[in-house]
Amino acid sequence: xxxxxxVMLGGMTAGYLLRHRHCSFLPLVITSxxxxxxxxxxxxxxxxxxxxxxxxxxxxxxxxxxxxxxxGCMVGSWLLWRFIRKSAGGKTERKASGTDRADEGNPLKxxxxxxxxxxxxxxxxxFDWLPFDPSAIDFSFYALCGLMCCVGFSIGNDPETxxxxxHLSPRLLLLPLVTILGTWAGCALISLFxxxxxxxxxxxxxxxxxxxxxxxxxxxxxxGPELGTIALLSNIIxxxxxxxxxxxxxxxxxxxAPISAGGATTMDTTLPIIIKSCGQxxxxxxxxxGFVVDFTVPFLVTLLCSI
Numbered sequence: 122x123x124x125x126x127x128v129m130l131g132g133m134t135a136g137y138l139l140r141h142r143h144c145s146f147l148p149l150v151i152t153s154x155x156x157x158x159x160x161x162x163x164x165x166x167x168x169x170x171x172x173x174x175x176x177x178x179x180x181x182x183x184x185x186x187x188x189x190x191x192x193g194c195m196v197g198s199w200l201l202w203r204f205i206r207k208s209a210g211g212k213t214e215r216k217a218s219g220t221d222r223a224d225e226g227n228p229l230k231x232x233x234x235x236x237x238x239x240x241x242x243x244x245x246x247x248f249d250w251l252p253f254d255p256s257a258i259d260f261s262f263y264a265l266c267g268l269m270c271c272v273g274f275s276i277g278n279d280p281e282t283x284x285x286x287x288h289l290s291p292r293l294l295l296l297p298l299v300t301i302l303g304t305w306a307g308c309a310l311i312s313l314f315x316x317x318x319x320x321x322x323x324x325x326x327x328x329x330x331x332x333x334x335x336x337x338x339x340x341x342x343x344x345g346p347e348l349g350t351i352a353l354l355s356n357i358i359x360x361x362x363x364x365x366x367x368x369x370x371x372x373x374x375x376x377x378a379p380i381s382a383g384g385a386t387t388m389d390t391t392l393p394i395i396i397k398s399c400g401q402x403x404x405x406x407x408x409x410x411g412f413v414v415d416f417t418v419p420f421l422v423t424l425l426c427s428i
Contacts, residue, residue, distance in 0.1 A: 126388070128266045132273025140278050147275050148397075154268040155393055156238045159364060161261045163242020164251075166357070171350075173247065179347065182318070183326075183354035185311060190327040190355075191362060193307025194381040195374040197299040202375035205290045236365050265390065272393050276404050293377075293406050297413040300381045301421070304330065322348055325425035329356040330384030331363070331391075332418045339419065343426035359384060363391045367398040376400065380407050385418055387411035 167173070245251060308327035312320045322344065329336025333356035341349025363370075363386065367379035376399040383391040388411025395407050 124266070129269040129273035132270035133277035134273075136274035136277025136279075138277075139274075142278075144274070144278060147271060147278070151268065151271050151275065151393055151397065154264060154271065155364075155397075156234070158261065158264050158268060158390075159236075159238040160242040161264060162361070162364075163239040163244075164246040165242075165261065166239075167243035167246030179350050180354050182315065183351045184358055185315065186308060186323055186326050186351070187355045187358045187362065189307035189311035189323075190304040191307070191359065191382050193303035193305070193310075194300055194384075195303075195370060195378045197303030197306075198296065198377040198381035199374045201292070201295060201299050202377045205292050208290065208292065239361065239365070268393050269389065272396060272404075275396075276401055279401055293403075294409070296377060296381060296406065296410050297417075299377075300330070300384060300410065300414055301328075301417065303381060304328065304384070318348070318351075321425045321428045325422050326352045326355050328418065328421040328425055329359075330414050330418055331356050331359045331386040332384070332415060333357050333360070336418055336422050339422045340426060343423070360386050360390060364394050367391070367394045371398040376403060377406075380410050383407070383411070385411055385415035388415065 304327040305324050308323040309320055312318060312323040315323060325340055325344070326336075326348065329340075329352055333353050336356055337349045337353035340352040359382070363379060363383040367382075370378040370382055379391070379395050379398050380387050380403065383395060387395055387407040392404070392407055392411070396404050399407075
């Protein structure tokens, strides 16, 4: 995580030093790297036989819990967004750039392309069509580093970045709390319809906030492998859903919705698509949100598993 942050800071520094040069090719590079990253994520999911075989059973429960958690986050972030806009006199909307206008009116266009790369990656890995073992080299890490470097460069290269940050509403600092409470509310509500799992089981699964590796380990230790597998699947689905549906979330529920939906991932893996969907002026909010939510995961998951 710290390596990714350092890479991004390096990109921001380089972008700031070259702020007088307009790098028109950068959005295309960022978009291409997002596609590559989604393809690699598809490879990871498709090659995991445990995940594939668990999808028909535990996957359904994981999907239900995830959708409930995302619904709670999106409603909460929508209310916060309306409150901020009302307080600011409706002046918080960003002006669309040239690339933004290209996608305007069709928010799922980018998502359809992204999901295509993910599905292709799953199919290629499942049928073992690659002539080499992708796990031998951590391609995802290098692709993510390249992506975060480009994102950092685009932030530092924008001369309006500092001005935009200064005009952000302090109320945006409430977003991590909204994410946590929205996730809990959605999970608590759906637990009434999942007879096999208690209220706190569902809330513990949701409290992974997309941090699937750590949360699933804690939950497996406290609650057993079945709930641990559900947690793993649920938090993977949350990350994938944010990557695929961020443009739609931003259009329907406001610019804070993709950040809230991304949970702990908004400081790294989902940050590029969030910036693309919500605007660079919310990049610092996304990083702050991801850091705070990520920090709470081990404490909240352990607490809820212990009740």
